[in-house]
Amino acid sequence: MGRRYNSPNEEGVASITDRSSGLGVQRKSNQIYEAIREDIVALRLVPGSMIYENELAEELRISRTPIREAIRLLVSEQLLEVLPQRGTRIAQISERKVSETRFIREQLELGAFRMAARLWDPVKHARVRETIIQLLQRQQEAVRAGEIALFLQLDEAFHYAIMEITGNATLLQVVYEMRGHLNRLRCLALQQFHHMDQVMEEHRALFAAVEQGDEALTAELLGRHLGKLDAELPELRAAYPQYFQE
Amino acid sequence: MGRRYNSPNEEGVASITDRSSGLGVQRKSNQIYEAIREDIVALRLVPGSMIYENELAEELRISRTPIREAIRLLVSEQLLEVLPQRGTRIAQISERKVSETRFIREQLELGAFRMAARLWDPVKHARVRETIIQLLQRQQEAVRAGEIALFLQLDEAFHYAIMEITGNATLLQVVYEMRGHLNRLRCLALQQFHHMDQVMEEHRALFAAVEQGDEALTAELLGRHLGKLDAELPELRAAYPQYFQE
DNA sequence: CCTTCCCAACTTGTATACAAGTTAAAAGTT
DNA sequence: AACTTTTAACTTGTATACAAGTTGGGAAGG
Known part of the structure; x- marks a missing residue:
């Protein structure tokens, strides 16, 4: 392991999730949930390796109870597996899971992006426009600095910013x-192919299509944008076989 | 409350969920999760009413621990709210939640049904065909008997049976x-409008379209089928205001 | 040396004890 | 009588104790 979980969500990019009821106090288990999840998704925890409730409890100086709750949530997402x-x-x-989730993501993002293009109003979404342009700038800086983790977070934030136009919080979730x-696969892809510049171009084109309200173009660009992963997968699997299942 | 949770999943219609890791023993918390969920979704637990961990623990003769785990999962689905x-x-x-989840369901079912129509092979799916025909028959019997809860379960099973053709387990989840x-809304709708026969007709037409591999027709029928709820909502809200939020 | 068996050291699953916060009714005050 | 304060009975949140199952290494036997 070798990592402290003391300051979860320190990166300064707003998180969408909040699987707490939204109301009231941030429970310990929710902080732990986010911290562990982030470590899994960013590949800081090695796929296939083991963690132990006692170990985490000791490290975080809390009891097993909140840790167990966080683990159960991650099990329900199939990011953890309790033996x-x-x-x-x-x-x-x-x-299998990658292809299943990719299909779902594609269906939902296509629907949301189309709706966003349909709803786009230059006046009403002036602030959104600013936010997105700023995100793209920060992402470009991440490319220059070669910060993959930050790049990915801003990538995510870009997609969410556009989908937020639909107002469908459940879809974002x-x-x-x-x-x-x-x-995790995208992490590997960025390390392997260094194609961040291309992603940036696709994002800019996507946003332009949304701004112009061009639903068909938006859908086409997004389909291509999301489809890339399929082509990359075999090579990644060959390069990092120990991370893969089956 | 006034209901025992001794024999969960007694209805004989296979459940898709299994949020346990799939492996090994069925944990207590998973049985409780399913039991409570089913009670919420079938409106046996009144929306807005309260439940208490102690009460459930006493009723089920177990400790609070597994009950809490079940509750946390249901909170993450936003079917429960812990104060x-x-x-x-x-x-x-x-x-709001209804319209958000309806959009997602529509996007995903449309994608899955289209794919099912594309993949349909009379030889390969002979057994699936039998299963679906049997489901439709049992559902017709449920209509005759006026059993709304059973009707809804078989309705669900019909949709899943077709989507299972795609092999995308995550999508089903x-x-x-x-x-x-x-x-819950459909429960009310069936009580209010008694339009089960119409639903049956739509199911039969849908299945026929899938069998013929007619992707466009499948999509059109499904869109209409799922869209009904929107038209019904205002009247249901007026009839059962105490169940609604906002 | 190899195989078998047993057991101690781990793990998670469950129950229980205690901490901390909310609430509503009773008691006290004006 | 009306209002404020207190308090006891609840709740969930967290920590801890115990139960039950898995595993790997060493003792015992061949």
Whole structure:
């Protein structure tokens, strides 16, 4: 392991999730949930390796109870796998799961982006426009600095910013869950192919299509943008076989 | 409350969920999760009413620990709402949540049904065909007997049977979660409008379109089939205001 | 040396004890 | 009578204790 979980969500990019009821106090288990999830999705926890409730409890100086709650949530997302009386395993990257979640993400993002293009109003969404342009700038800086993790977070933020136009919070939540199974692969892809510049171009084109209200173009660009992962997968699997399942 | 949870899943219609890791022993918390969920979704637990961990623990003769785990999962689905130090509330029906989950369900089912129509092979899916025909027959019997709860379960099973053709288990899981927020409304709709015969007709036509591999027709029929709920909502809200939020 | 068996050291699952916060009714005050 | 304060009975949140199952290494036997 070798990492403290003291300051979760320190990166300064707003998180969509908040699986707490939204109301009242931030419970310990929710902080732990986010911290562990982030470590899994960013590949800081090695797929296939084990974690143990006692170990985490000691490290965080709290009891097992809140840790167990966080683990159960991650199990329900299939990012963790509890082996009774043996420990808890970081899920390996599953080709099946990747293709299943990619399909879902594509269906939902296509629907949301189309709706966003349809709803786009230059006056009403002036602030949104500013936010997105700023995100693209920050992302460009991340490219220059070669910061993959930050790049990915801003990538996510870009997609959410556009989908937020639809006002469908549940859709964002579902896409967020699906992304949990895709981002690990994207981490590897960025390390392997260094194609961040191309992604940037696609984002700019996508945003332009939304701004112009061109629903068909938006859908086409997004389909291509999301489809890339399929072509990359075989090479990644060959390069990092130990992370994969089956 | 006034209901025992001794024999969960007694209805004989296979459940899709299994939020346990799939492996090994069925944990207590998973049985409780399913039992409570089913009670919420079938409106046996009144929206807006409270439940208490102690009460459930006493009733089921177990400790609070597994009950808490089940509750946390249902909170993450937004079917329950924990008010710290006050109790746990059965979520009311939220018009916003209904429209959000309906959009997601529509996007995903449309994609899955289209793919099913594309993949359909009379030889390869002979057994699936039998299963679906049998489901339709049992559903017709449920109509005759006026059993709304059973009708709804078979309705669900029909949709899943077709989507299973795609082999996308995660998609089924997501649709299952979305349905949690829609089924309560459908319960009310069936009580109010008694239009089960019409639903049956739509199912038969849908299946025929899939069998013929007619992707466009399938999509059109499904869109109409799922769209009904929107038209019904205002009247239902007027008839059962106490179940609704906002 | 190899195989078998047993057991101690781990794990998670469950129950229970305690901490902390909310609430509403009773008691006290004006 | 009306208002304020207190308090006891609840709730969930967290920590801890115990139960039950898995595992790997060493003792015992061949």
